[in-house]
Amino acid sequence: MTAAPSIQAAPRPLAERIAESASRFRTLAPYPAIADEFERSVARRARMWAPAIEAIAAEGEGAGDTVADVAASWLAMVHLSAPLDQILDADPMSSQWRQLGPIGAFELVLSFKDEVLAAPIERAAGGDATTAARAAIELAAASLTAAIGSYFDIGGRLSWHRGADPARLALLYDRIVEWKCGVIYRALTECVAVAAGVPAAARRAFAAFGLHTGVAVQVLDDAGGVFGPGEGDLDKDPVKITFPLAYALNSSQGSRAELAELLATPRSARDLGRVRELLDAIDTRRFLEYLVEERRDRCDAALAPVAPRTRRSLLDWYDDYFRRRVPA
Amino acid sequence: MAEDPGRRNLLDLIGAFEAARNGAAGPWCDRAAARVLAPGGLALFHGLVRDADMVDFDFDDGPAGEP
Numbered sequence: 001m002t003a004a005p006s007i008q009a010a011p012r013p014l015a016e017r018i019a020e021s022a023s024r025f026r027t028l029a030p031y032p033a034i035a036d037e038f039e040r041s042v043a044r045r046a047r048m049w050a051p052a053i054e055a056i057a058a059e060g061e062g063a064g065d066t067v068a069d070v071a072a073s074w075l076a077m078v079h080l081s082a083p084l085d086q087i088l089d090a091d092p093m094s095s096q097w098r099q100l101g102p103i104g105a106f107e108l109v110l111s112f113k114d115e116v117l118a119a120p121i122e123r124a125a126g127g128d129a130t131t132a133a134r135a136a137i138e139l140a141a142a143s144l145t146a147a148i149g150s151y152f153d154i155g156g157r158l159s160w161h162r163g164a165d166p167a168r169l170a171l172l173y174d175r176i177v178e179w180k181c182g183v184i185y186r187a188l189t190e191c192v193a194v195a196a197g198v199p200a201a202a203r204r205a206f207a208a209f210g211l212h213t214g215v216a217v218q219v220l221d222d223a224g225g226v227f228g229p230g231e232g233d234l235d236k237d238p239v240k241i242t243f244p245l246a247y248a249l250n251s252s253q254g255s256r257a258e259l260a261e262l263l264a265t266p267r268s269a270r271d272l273g274r275v276r277e278l279l280d281a282i283d284t285r286r287f288l289e290y291l292v293e294e295r296r297d298r299c300d301a302a303l304a305p306v307a308p309r310t311r312r313s314l315l316d317w318y319d320d321y322f323r324r325r326v327p328a
Numbered sequence: 329m330a331e332d333p334g335r336r337n338l339l340d341l342i343g344a345f346e347a348a349r350n351g352a353a354g355p356w357c358d359r360a361a362a363r364v365l366a367p368g369g370l371a372l373f374h375g376l377v378r379d380a381d382m383v384d385f386d387f388d389d390g391p392a393g394e395p
Contacts, residue, residue, distance in 0.1 A: 170338045171337055171339060173338070174337050246338055246342075251346065253346065286349075286365060287345050289364040290341070290345050290361050290364045291341065293363055293364055294360040296360070297359065
C-alpha cells in the first residue's frame with residue numbers, strides 16, 4: 001500500500017500571519033474603537049514591512065511562526081508609542097484615546113506593553129521559546145533605550161532659544177534620534193534575525209540596516225513637521241530642534257541670524273512663511289533627502305560584505321519605502 | 329549603543345552637503361549629495377511634500393492617523 005500523497009496548503013502571506021498574530025492580543029479588546037484602529041494600523045504596516053522581514057529571515061531558517069509573532073509584537077510596540085508621543089507633545093489624538101484621559105491612556109499602554117513583550121515567548125513551543133525570549137529581550141532593551149532617549153527629547157534640552165548653541169543642539173539631536181528612533185527599527189531587524197536563526201555577522205549587518213532605516217524614518221517625519229500641512233514642528237512654543245532646523249541653523253549660507261531670531265519669537269508673532277522661505281533658500285529639502293540617501297549608503301556598506309544576496313532586496317525595499325511605493 | 333569611531337555626525341554631513349552644493353568634489357559620502365543635487369533629484373519629495381499625500385507623510389502615524 002502506498003501512502004496517500006500529502007496535500008500541502010500554500011503558505012499564507014507573512015503580512016497576514018503577522019496581522020493574525022496581532023489579533024490574538026487581548027488587552028485592547030474592552031476598547032473596540034482602539035482595537036479596531038490597532039488592527040488597521042498593524043495590517044497596513046505588516047504589508048509595508050513584510051518584504052524586508054522575509055528577506056532578512058531568508059538568511060536564516062525563513063519567516064516561521066516565531067518571526068511572525070515577534071514582528072507582531074514590534075508593530076504593537078510602535079503603535080502604542082503613538083498615544084504617548086501625542087500626549088507628551090500635545091499633538092492631536094483620536095477621540096477614542098482622548099476619552100481615556102492621559103492617565104487612562106498611559107495605563108492601557110503599559111498593560112498592552114506587558115502583553116506584547118511576553119506573547120512571543122508564551123506562544124513559542126519547545127526550543128523556540130529560547131529564541132523567542134532572546135528576541136523579546138531585544139524588543140525590551142530597545143524600548144528602554146527609546147524611553148531614555150525620549151526623556152531627553154521631552155525634557156526641553158532640544159528647545160531653541162536666543163543664545164542657544166546650534167552646533168551643540170545639532171549633535172545632541174543626532175544622538176537622540178538614534179536613541180529614540182534608530183533603536184526601535186534596529187530592534188525589529190535584529191529580533192527578526194534572532195527569531196530566524198540568522199548567523200551573527202549577518203545579524204549585525206541587519207541591525208545596522210534597521211538603525212539607519214530608523215534614522216531615515218525620523219528624517220521623513222521631521223520633513224513632514226516643517227513642510228507638511230497643518231500644525232507642525234514650527235507651531236510649537238518653544239520650537240524644538242529637528243533635522244531641517246539643525247541644518248539651517250548650522251549652515252554657512254543663508255540668513256542664519258534672521259532664522260534664529262524668528263524661531264525664538266513666540267508662536268503668536270512668528271512668521272512661518274518667512275521661516276520656510278529661508279529654509280527653501282538653502283535647499284533644506286534636498287539636505288533632508290541627502291540624509292535619507294546617505295543612510296542608504298550606510299545600509300549598503302553594512303550589508304554588502306555579509307549579506308550580498310539580501311542586500312539588493314533590502315535596498316530596493318528601502319527605496320520603495322521612502323518613496324511610498326510599498327503597499328499600504 | 330557603542331560609538332562607531334568612523335561615524336560621521338550631523339555637522340560633518342552638513343559640511344559635506346554644503347561642499348557638494350558649492351560644487352566641490354568630496355569623499356565617498358558626497359555621492360549621496362550628488363544624487364539629490366543632480367537635476368531630477370529630490371525623488372523623495374516629488375509628489376509628497378506639496379501634495380495632499382503629505383497628510384499621510386507621518387510614518388509614525390498611529391492613533392491620530394484616523395482614516
